[in-house]
Amino acid sequence: MMQDDRTPDQKLTHTIGIVGTDSFMSGWGKAQGGHSYAVWACEPGNVAATLSRIENRGDMKRVRVVTLNGYRPRAAHTHIYLA
Numbered sequence: 001m002m003q004d005d006r007t008p009d010q011k012l013t014h015t016i017g018i019v020g021t022d023s024f025m026s027g028w029g030k031a032q033g034g035h036s037y038a039v040w041a042c043e044p045g046n047v048a049a050t051l052s053r054i055e056n057r058g059d060m061k062r063v064r065v066v067t068l069n070g071y072r073p074r075a076a077h078t079h080i081y082l083a
Helices: 010-013 042-057
Strands: 001-005 018-022 035-040 061-066 077-082
Touching: 018 042, 035 042, 042 061
Parallel strands: 001 077, 035 077
Antiparallel strands: 018 035, 018 061
16 A cells, blocks of 8 residues: 655655655554555755654664655555655
8 A cells, every 4th residue: 555645746856755664553554464664755955854854763764765756665555755
């Protein structure tokens, strides 16, 4: 299951994703039996600031940077937020 909060216009500008495995939400609810990924979509110029902010969260594991065009996560639940 994937939920993407970006508008069609934002999908053209916010093309980089900062992904973290959500240690709190993984394994239950919509991610029953699997991982839950949280993704913050940002513009290419904001990657460093967004990455730093997400890396400092205690609930995010395996924080990484991905290109969102064609992104197909291997997770039970993925939510893309606008950074």
